Amino acid sequence: MPQISFKNINITFKQKDKTLEAVKDVSLDINKGDIYGIVGYSGAGKSTLVRVINRLQVPTKGQVIVENKDIGKIKGRQLRELRHKVGFIFQHFNLMNSRTIADNVYYPMFNTDTKNRHARVQKLLNLVGLTGKENAYPAQLSGGQKQRVAIARALANNPSILVSDEATSALDPKTTQEILQLLKKINRELGVTIVLITHEMEVVKSLCNKVAVMNAGKVVEKNNILEIFSNPQNKLTKDFINTTNNSTNAIETLSKQAKFKELAHARRLFQLTYLGESAEHPFIIDLYNKFNLSASIIYGNIEFIQGTPLGNLIVAIEGQLQSIDAVKKYLLDNQISLKEINFENINVK
Ligand SMILES: Nc1ncnc2c1ncn2[C@@H]1O[C@H](COP(=O)(O)OP(=O)(O)OP(=O)(O)O)[C@@H](O)[C@H]1O
Ligand SMILES: [Mg+2]
Known part of the structure; x- marks a missing residue:
């Protein structure tokens, strides 16, 4: 059984006099332990698609199964549990600037007493390489360090899935590599499945085991990484590969x-x-x-x-x-x- 299954997902947005089809008939299976890349140009529908994983976005049509649950049918406590299972990180970190690093990581923690919370924050900061920065404020950190805080925060509730939406797009190439290595470590050591959205094929190449290429709401090609790089079928996939080749x-x-x-x-x-x-x-x-x-x-x-x-x-x-x-x-x-x-x-x- 895949850990995440998108089945014929359509997402349309109704605007005044027209409807916009942001996601068109997307079916994808993501297995436990995958680092699944979703690549495509701006506006392809990547962010909209992944937001259905924890029902931040409700599909217009189709079904989303996460860990054997049809998430269109859950609500209340089950929905809260689902949301703790899925951590998100973004391009612009979204940290709370008036709170310390420790408080930023601490904030989303659920069901943990104060003493355990403190130990957990220490453990997470250690994991992301920020031991000693507990009392610093976001403004005192570099972009790469801020993204590390965001990663620690996303892991606060022990999620089994981490969605990374352009998390390295604002970083320089060296820092990008460091963050990608950290994501790889989280995948290997904690067994967290990663769904990684990017417009850079280089990122896919260094991290993912599978990839789906999206264009105008559709998945135009999906495969494991070796097959995609050695034998791409779609013109857009070829263009993306050419950027790294x-x-x-x-x-x-x-x-x-x-x-x-x-x-x-x-x-x-x-x-x-x-x-x-x-x-x-x-x-x-x-x-x-x-x-x-x-x-x-x-x-x-x-x-x-x-x-x-x-x-x-x-x-x-x-x-x-x-x-x-x-x-x-x-x-x-x-x-x-x-x-x-x-x-x-x-x-x-
Ligand atoms: N809440 C919304 N209301 C109306 N249209 C939306 C909404 N969210 C997204 N869209 C539209 O859906 C399409 C897909 O957007 P989406 O943000 O998923 O693209 P993306 O692939 O993530 O792009 P980017 O790489 O720029 O982040 C775009 O045309 C966007 O304008
Ligand atoms: Mg996006």
Whole structure:
């Protein structure tokens, strides 16, 4: 059973003379322990969608199941319990500026006596790396530290789900990485499921195990992270991946160089993408041995996604390339994908 299940969710907002469909027929399953990314441009419906998890937003249509409960049917005490199960963090931290750090974390605590509350605040501040800041005020902290307070506060009631809505968007890249590492630690050590909204694919790549891409209220693609990065289907997914992938930049840079224009006329250029164990396959030599083709590497990038290597190479191929289909099939049998690059239009066909 998934921990969170969105079933055919529609959310419409009625304005004076028109209705706005913010979320359109979204179905998603999020399992316990997932760090599930929801990525999309501004206005895609990400925040509206996740607000249904604790009924901050009621869906116009559809069903939301959280930990086996149809949350459209609960109220009163059960609804309060659900709300304690789900912690939220946001881009702008939303701290209470007139209260100390300890009080900010303390504030939402429910059902805890004063003595235990104090110990719990200490434990949470320790977890987020802010021991010693109990008596400071939010204005005395950096953005990264403020977000750490917000995370401690979101964890105050031991939630099983943490929703992070653009929590790193206001932070610099180094601080972003530190906060992402903290979220990873919370996921691993406390077993908290994380739903992570972002418009940055880089964030998804470094943290999530699954991702859904949203556009204009719809989920246009969803998959595990390796599949998404190695074999994206939707145009928008490809655009998002290109923002984290240097090969597009490399193609653009190369296309401006006269030397490579010549090369592109003389030879055919291909982009090879491979994943995991296929990285061990000596395919450059195979191209020569099996097809009498010599491939020179013009650009190469190998990165690790969830511990698995994902390689991107741009190669120029020389030789009698009679049947590209046979080469393609051979490579595909070894889990290597091959796409021809048209340098004239800087397009990967
Ligand atoms: N309470 C509301 N009333 C009317 N329209 C709303 C309301 N909340 C959201 N919307 C509209 O729904 C659409 C989706 O908004 P949402 O905030 O979910 O987008 P988002 O993907 O989170 O965007 P961003 O990345 O900018 O945060 C937008 O067109 C927004 O204007
Ligand atoms: Mg939003």
